[in-house]
Amino acid sequence: MADKKFQAMIVKEDENKQFTREICEQSISDLPDGDVLIRVSYSALNYKDALSATGNRGVTRKYPHTPGVDAAGIVEQSNVDSFKPGDNVIVTSYDLGMNTAGGFGQYIRVPAGWVIPLPKELTLKQSMIYGTAGLTAGMCVSRIIDGGITPDSGDILVTGATGGVGSMAVAILAKCGYKVIGVTGKSAETEYLKKLGAADIMTREDATDSGKRPLLKAKWAGVVDTVGGDILATAIKSSMHNAVVACCGLVASPDLPLTVFPFILRGISLIGIDSQNYPMTDRVSIWKNLSEKWKPDALESTGHEVGLKDLNPKIDEILKGRVKGRIIVKLDDQ
Numbered sequence: 389m390a391d392k393k394f395q396a397m398i399v400k401e402d403e404n405k406q407f408t409r410e411i412c413e414q415s416i417s418d419l420p421d422g423d424v425l426i427r428v429s430y431s432a433l434n435y436k437d438a439l440s441a442t443g444n445r446g447v448t449r450k451y452p453h454t455p456g457v458d459a460a461g462i463v464e465q466s467n468v469d470s471f472k473p474g475d476n477v478i479v480t481s482y483d484l485g486m487n488t489a490g491g492f493g494q495y496i497r498v499p500a501g502w503v504i505p506l507p508k509e510l511t512l513k514q515s516m517i518y519g520t521a522g523l524t525a526g527m528c529v530s531r532i533i534d535g536g537i538t539p540d541s542g543d544i545l546v547t548g549a550t551g552g553v554g555s556m557a558v559a560i561l562a563k564c565g566y567k568v569i570g571v572t573g574k575s576a577e578t579e580y581l582k583k584l585g586a587a588d589i590m591t592r593e594d595a596t597d598s599g600k601r602p603l604l605k606a607k608w609a610g611v612v613d614t615v616g617g618d619i620l621a622t623a624i625k626s627s628m629h630n631a632v633v634a635c636c637g638l639v640a641s642p643d644l645p646l647t648v649f650p651f652i653l654r655g656i657s658l659i660g661i662d663s664q665n666y667p668m669t670d671r672v673s674i675w676k677n678l679s680e681k682w683k684p685d686a687l688e689s690t691g692h693e694v695g696l697k698d699l700n701p702k703i704d705e706i707l708k709g710r711v712k713g714r715i716i717v718k719l720d721d722q
C-alpha cells in the first residue's frame with residue numbers, strides 16, 4: 389500500500405514548555421509497528437485523553453503525540469489470521485493514546501492482542517459511546533454483582549454521575565434493576581440523570597461529610613466512585629454491612645481520608661478498578677454484556693458527536709468537569 393496520508397490531532401511541546409494541539413497530516417509510515425492497521429471510524433474523549441492532550445507525563449511520556457485511548461473502525465491490513473481486512477473492531481486502553489498514537493487520528497496500528505471484534509449487536513458508534521468509560525462502568529457493575537449485591541440489597545450510589553463513566557454506570561445499573569442515586573455538581577442535569585435511570589440525585593455537598601466520625605448512617609449497598617477524595621470517603625463511611633465499593637477515578641482528589649472502621653466493623657469491600665490492563669477474556673465478557681443484557685435504552689442519548697476539528701474545546705471542558713455523558717469523535721469524513 390502506498391504511504392497513505394491521514395488527519396490526526398498532534399499534541400506538541402514548544403520551546404517554552406507549553407503544549408499545543410493541532411490537526412495535522414500524518415502518514416501511515418508515521419504509525420508504530422503492529423499487527424493490525426485500522427481505519428478509525430469513531431473515537432471518544434475520556435478524562436485521561438485530556439490529561440495526555442495537556443502534557444501530563446503520568447499519562448504520556450513523549451511528545452509529539454496523538455491521544456485517544458478509544459477507537460472503533462475497520463481493519464485495513466492485518467498480519468494475523470484472527471483479523472481480516474473489512475472486520476469491524478474495537479480497541480480501548482492498553483497503551484493506545486498513551487504512548488502509542490491513539491484514536492484522535494484516522495488510522496491506528498496496534499498489536500492484535502489489543503483488538504476486539506465488534507459485537508454484532510453494537511454499531512461502531514455505539515461501541516464508542518461506551519468506549520473506555522462503558523468498559524470501566526461495566527467492570528464496576530460486574531464487581532458489585534460478583535460481590536453478591538442484588539437489587540434487593542439496597543441503593544447504589546454513583547459519583548460524578550453526569551460524567552462519562554458515571555453516566556454509563558447509572559444507565560447500566562438501572563438496566564440491571566438497581567435503584568441508583570447519582571451524585572452530581574450539575575443540578576440542572578437532574579432530568580438527564582433521571583432519563584438514564586437514576587431514581588434520585590444528591591449534590592456533591594450533600595454527599596460530603598467533613599466531620600471526623602469514622603462511620604455514618606448506613607445507606608448504600610454498593611458504590612461506583614469516579615471522583616475519590618472526601619466524596620469517596622463519605623460513601624464508604626455511609627455504606628451498609630458487606631457493601632461493595634468500586635473505585636475507579638480521582639477527578640476530585642487522589643486522597644482517601646478514612647479509618648479502617650468501615651472495613652473491620654461493616655465488612656465493606658473497596659474494589660480497585662483498572663481497565664487499562666484488564667485481561668482480554670474478561671473484556672470480551674464485559675463487552676458481551678454491554679452489547680446485550682446491560683445495553684441501556686438511553687445509550688444513544690448519552691453520546692454527543694463532534695468532528696476532529698471541534699474536539700479541542702471539549703478537551704478543556706472535560707478537565708473542568710463540564711462534560712455531560714460521552715463526547716464521540718467522528719473520524720471517517722474529515
Ligand SMILES: NC(=O)c1ccc[n+]([C@@H]2O[C@H](COP(=O)([O-])OP(=O)(O)OC[C@H]3O[C@@H](n4cnc5c(N)ncnc54)[C@H](OP(=O)(O)O)[C@@H]3O)[C@@H](O)[C@H]2O)c1
Pocket residue numbers: 433434435436520521524547548549550551552553554571572573574592614615619635636637638639640661662663664706707708709710711712713
Ligand atoms: N480506573 C480506570 O480504569 C478508569 C477508566 C476510565 C476512567 N477513569 C477515571 O475515572 C474518572 C472519570 O473519568 P470520565 O472519563 O468519566 O471523566 P468525566 O467525563 O470528566 O467525568 C467526571 C465527572 O466527575 C464530576 N466531577 C468533576 N470534577 C469534580 C470534583 N472536583 N469533585 C467532584 N466531582 C467532580 C463531574 O460530574 P458531576 O458534575 O455529575 O458531578 C464530571 O463530569 C477519571 O479520574 C478517570 O481518569 C479510570
